[in-house]
Amino acid sequence: MNRTYFKATVREITQSMGKFVSIVLIILLGSLLYVGIRGVGPDLNQSANHYFQQQQLSDVKVSSTMGLTNSDLTSIKHNKNVKQTAASHMVTLQKSRNQVVSVYSYQKQAKLDKLKLVSGKLPTKTNQIVLDAKAKENGYHIGDTYQLPKNTNLKRRTFKIVGFVNSPQFVSSTDRGTTNLGSGTVDYFACVPNGAFSQKEYAAIAVQFKNSNHYAAGTDAYNDQVDRQKS
Numbered sequence: 344m345n346r347t348y349f350k351a352t353v354r355e356i357t358q359s360m361g362k363f364v365s366i367v368l369i370i371l372l373g374s375l376l377y378v379g380i381r382g383v384g385p386d387l388n389q390s391a392n393h394y395f396q397q398q399q400l401s402d403v404k405v406s407s408t409m410g411l412t413n414s415d416l417t418s419i420k421h422n423k424n425v426k427q428t429a430a431s432h433m434v435t436l437q438k439s440r441n442q443v444v445s446v447y448s449y450q451k452q453a454k455l456d457k458l459k460l461v462s463g464k465l466p467t468k469t470n471q472i473v474l475d476a477k478a479k480e481n482g483y484h485i486g487d488t489y490q491l492p493k494n495t496n497l498k499r500r501t502f503k504i505v506g507f508v509n510s511p512q513f514v515s516s517t518d519r520g521t522t523n524l525g526s527g528t529v530d531y532f533a534c535v536p537n538g539a540f541s542q543k544e545y546a547a548i549a550v551q552f553k554n555s556n557h558y559a560a561g562t563d564a565y566n567d568q569v570d571r572q573k574s
Contacts, residue, residue, distance in 0.1 A: 410544025
């Protein structure tokens with residue numbers, strides 16, 4: 344019976360060799376794809392974690408619609424679980440009908456959420472600005488004059504573009520957050536020196552906890568560690 348079945352199987356294969364080869368190739372391609380994904384995944388996670396550690400990604404952001412004061416900053420700094428903090432200003436503006444930009448303060452000595460320079464240089468004067476690398480899609484170039492709408496949060500409206508950057512705060516290549524302006528989404532971010540802001544209160548305080556850098560960002564172990572230290 345087994346011999347007869349074997350002969351019948353061989354005959355079926357030889358009579359439809361093209362179909363048999365196609366099935367084998369599909370199985371091989373599926374196996375290769377599975378092995379590739381399994382192998383690349385850990386490497387991508389390791390690369391991302393190295394980038395986050397290099398740029399000193401903060402663990403949490405404390406924010407308030409009413410603004411945060413130096414008293415709030417001091418209180419957070421004195422928490423026994425906190426390793427370091429960084430306060431920043433921010434304003435979201437509708438630059439044009441089709442563009443909404445979030446402008447953040449930049450400090451050269453900042454120890455958290457460090458910008459990654461893509462091209463050009465980082466701003467050193469209050470009339471200089473760096474844009475999200477994503478803003479290149481809108482046709483901006485280094486050396487261009489960049490004008491913002493009138494607002495009370497910045498001391499000036501006109502800046503010179505001196506560079507393009509990436510930020511560890513934005514992992515997605517497209518998502519820059521939501522807003523109640525325009526279409527409801529932020530198109531890109533920009534950074535100007537801290538001295539360009541007229542705000543007294545801070546928009547957010549970045550916090551990095553002790554021992555959190557012992558875990559890969561985004562993993563369950565990391566999230567559990569951060570949750571414990573927040574409480």
